[in-house]
Amino acid sequence: MSQPQIQSGQSGQSGQPMQPMLRASLAFAVIAALLLLVGIGQSWSFALAIVNLCLISAIMALGVNIQWGFGGLFNVGIMGFAALGGVAAVLVSKPPVVAAWAAGGVNLLLAAVCCAVTIALATLLYRRMRKGNARLLCMTAVIGLGVLAMRYFYTPAVGAIEAVQPSQYGYLGGLGLPIIFSWAVGGLFAAAAAWVVGRVALGLRADYLAIATLGIAEIIIAFLKNEDWLTRGVKNVTGLPRPVPYEIDLQQTPWFIHWVQQRNAAELSELSPEASGEALRALVVEASSLFVKLCYSGLFAAVLAVILALSITALNSPWGRMMRAIRDNHIAANCMGKHITARHRQVFILGSAVVGIAGAMLTTLDGQFTPGTYNPLRFTFLIWVMVIVGGSGNNLGAVLGGFLVWFVWIEVEPAGLWLVDNATAWLHAQHPVRVHLLASAQYMRLLLMGLVLLLVMRFSPGGILPEVVRRRQAPAPAERKPAE
C-alpha cells in the first residue's frame, strides 16, 4: 500500500516481464511462511484446517474473479450459489430414503410436472400472444391455476415425506453416490440458478444485478431452511460420507500404525514398552487426523489447480481479451459485433458454477449441511474482500486473496482477544467494560475486513497482484524514457 505507483498498473515497471511473477512468488512465500508459523506456533492440525478452508476460499474467489475481474459483473449472491453446492453434496451422497419416496414421491413428481407444465404454458402464451391486457390476463390465469394444481399435490406429498421418521430422515435422501461427484453437480446447480438470474437481471444495468443477486441468495437460503423434504431444513443433514478415509479406520490400519511407528522410532525406543505403546497410540491418533486433513488438502489443491489453469488460459485466450474489452468499454465492444448480454450471461454462469463447486467442497469438508450457518457477511462479502484485496482481474491475485484474507479472518479473532485481554489487564477481571470488550472482540474482524477493503481500494486499487496488461508491441524501456 506504500507504493502508489502500483495503482496505474503499467507505469514504469511493466517493461520488465518478471515483475508480476516475482511479486506473486513473494506474496505466496509470505503466505506459506505465515502458515508455517501457525503450524509451528499453534499446531499442524490447525494450520492444515486453515489451509483447507484457504483452498476453498481461493476457488470461490476465482469464481467471483471470473465474474468481476473478467466481466465486470457485481454479484452479491455468492452465498446462494455456495449453498446450492452444499445441497448438491447432500443430494448426491446421502442414500435415498425409500420409505419417504414411497410416501410422497408420486405426489411430489406430479407437483413437479404441474410446475413444468405451468411454466411451459406461460412461456408459450408469452411468445404466441400479442402484448396487451389479454396476454396479461391469460398468463395470470394459467399461473394461478398452475399454482393451485401444484399445491394440491405438493402439500400432501411434503406432509407425508416429512412424517417418515422425522428425527432421522423426514426427507427424500439423495442418490447414494460417492460425494466427490457432488462437486460437479454443485457446479451444475449453481450454473442453472445463474442462468435464471442472468435471464432476469443481466440485460439491465449493473446495480440491478447486484440487488437481484442479493435477493436470490436470500431466497435460496430461505428455501433450504424451510423445505424440509429436500434437505431437512434447519434440522440439518449430518454425517455426509467422505471422499477420504475416516480417522477411526486409519487408527486400526496396520500399515498406517507401522508407518507412524517408523517415523517416530527414535523417540519411541527411549521409552519403556508400556509407555511406548501409549505414546504410539497418541501419535497414531494425531497422525490420522493430520493424514485425513492432508488428503482433503490434496483433493482441494487439485481442483484449485485445474480451475486456476483453466481460468488463466481463458483469460489469455481471445475469449478473455474479448471479455476484458467488453468490461472496459462495452459500447465499443458492441460496435465490434460482440453480443454483450450473451457474453455477460456466459461469464456469470461460469463464475457461479465455480462458486457452486467450492460450496459443495465446503459441505464435503464439514461433513454436514447446515442451512442456518450461511451468512452473507461470511459467504458473500468476505469473498469480495478476497477478490479486491488479492487483485481483481488477476487469477493468481484472487487465489492469493483467498489465502490471505481467510488466514487473517481466522487469526484475527485470537489476536484481537489477546490484544483486548492485555489492553484491559489493568481493569478488574469482572469489570463490565472488560467483560464486554472480551465478549465482542470477535466482531473486530468485520471491522478489519471493511477497513482493509477500503484501504486497498483507495491506495492500491489493483490489489496486491494487479491485473497484468500485456501489450503486443510495447516500446523498449530506453525509448520510453525521454517521453516520460
Add this chain to the structure above:
Amino acid sequence: MADLLNALVLFANFVLIPGLSYGAQLALGALGVTLVYGVLRFSNFAHGDTMAFGAMATILVTWWLQARGFHIHPLPTALLGLPFGIAATVLLCMLVERTVYRYYRHKKSPPLVFMIASVGVMLIINGVVRFVIGADDRQFADGQRFLIKARDFKQATGLSEGLSLKVSQGLTIVIAILLVIALFWFLQKTRSGKAMRAFSDNEELALLSGIDPLRVVRMTWILAAALATIAGTLYGLDKSFKPFTYHQLLLPIFAAAIVGGIGKPHGAIAGGFVIAFSEVTITYAYKKFLIYLLPAAWQPHGLVQLLSTDYKFAVSFIILVIVLLACPTGIFRGRVL
C-alpha cells in the same frame, strides 16, 4: 353482519395495521436510499447498517436516560434519545463521506466503485455496531404498550375479534407522515431543497448555476442519516433491535426504492407500502378470515396461506423482478439504473 365486521376487524388487526407500520418503516428507509441515489448516484449498501447504527446510538442514550430515571410516560423514552442518535449518525455519515466517498467523487469513479466502497463501509459499520452492542436481540421499548387493547376493543364493540394498536405502530405512522410532509416541504420550498433537486436532475447545469456541490452532498447525508436513524429506531421499537435483521432489511428497502422509481422520494414511499402490504398479505393465513365470510360448506381446511412467513424476502424479490421486467423505471418513472 357481525361476521362481516369480525372479518374486517381481523383483517385490520393482522394485515392493515402491521402493513401500515412496516410500510412506513420501509418507506423511511427507502427515502434515504433514494436520496443518496438521486444525488450521489450510487446504491448505498451500507444503508441497512446505518439504520442499525442510528438505532444503536439511540438505544444507548435511551438506556442512559432510563437508568437516570427520565421518562415521558405514555411515550417510549427512545423518543428523547432520538435526537442524540440522529446527531451521532449524521457525524458518522459525514466522516464516511469525508474519508471514503469524496475521493471517488473527485476522481469521477463509476457507480460500481462507489457500491463496492459502500460494501466496505457496510462491513465497518456492521463490525462497530456488533462490537458496541453485541449481536443479540435488545429491548429498549418502555412506556405504555398499547393505544387500543384487543380486550377493550372487544368489550366496547361486542365483537368476538379484537383490534389492537401498539403505541409503536401508532408512533411509526404518525412520525412517518410528519416526516414525509417536512421532507417534501424542504425539497419543494427551501433553497437547499431546490438545490438538491437541481443537482439530482442535472449535475452540470446545477454546478453552472452556482450551486455548491459540497453543500448539497452534505445536506443529502444529513437527511439520509436522520431518516435512517428514525426508521431504525421505529423498527426497533416495533419489533426488536438485532443488527443482523437490519442488515437483511437492505433487500426490501432496495426493492421499495426501485419499485417506486429510484431517485424519486414519492416513489420510495409508494414502494415501501407496496412491498410491505405484499409481504403481509401474501404471508397471512386467511383461514379465520374466510371462515367468517364463507358459508359453512365452503370453509377451508388448510391455513389458506399463499406463502409461509419465512419467504417474506421472496415476496419483495418477486415484486422487484416483475417491476424490473415490466417497467424498469418503477411506478413513478425514476431513473433507469
